[in-house]
Amino acid sequence: MLHWAYLVAITAEAMSAALIAGRRSMDWFGVCVIACITALGGGTVRDVLLGHHPLAWIEHPSYLIVTICAALATGLLAPFMKRLRHVFLTLDALGLVVFTVIGCNIAVSVGVPFFIVVVIGVITGTFGGVLRDVLCGQVPLLFQKELYASISLLTGLLYLGSQDLGVPHEAAMVGAMSIGFALRMLAIRYHWDMPKFVYKDEWE
Secondary structure: OHHHHHHHHHHHHHHHHHHHHHHOOOOHHHHHHHHHHHHHHHHHHHHHHHOOOOOHHHHOHHHHHHHHHHHHHHHHHHHHOOOOHHHHHHHHHHHHHHHHHHHHHHHHHHOOOHHHHHHHHHHHHHHHHHHHHHHOOOOOHHHOOEOOHHHHHHHHHHHHHHHHOOOOHHHHHHHHHHHHHHHHHHHHHHOOEOOOOOOOOOOO
16 A cells, blocks of 8 residues: 555656746756656655665666656646646645655664654655755745644654554554644645744844
């Protein structure tokens, strides 16, 4: 189940990234690069930090093929993307929690402490989007007011915490992802925000 959810997630992330690249008038090579970085970047950063080799997309080249095909298909579907906005937001929320749980699983297999496992889960879930936004000249969504990284963090804590309490692995995984997904969708629907720090005075 997690594998198929992952494939859906990287496809959605690649397509949404391709749209952002298209808004920046990038050529097709640039569109594919941005799509791959967005869909696979969080996992790549995770694997580099953990010394987990080979990298996921090198061990499974099909992931790279899926993201490139998704990016190219976006060109054909672009006229309909406005109508599919809600679908993409839904799939993005799914991707966030799926990437987070996968990141936690890999960190656990390496044997790092609990706190680092959670951090790695958040990095896996969010850093592809950070890299995309930086390369496209935007303030990363992670650093804005939306409930995004906080939901990834909560998903990781619920997943690991419930296993520590003796909940079976599959139930812990499904439960954590379901709660994280539901909260992300509610945050989108009702515009729930994180508190912002605003400082406008000039330094003398």
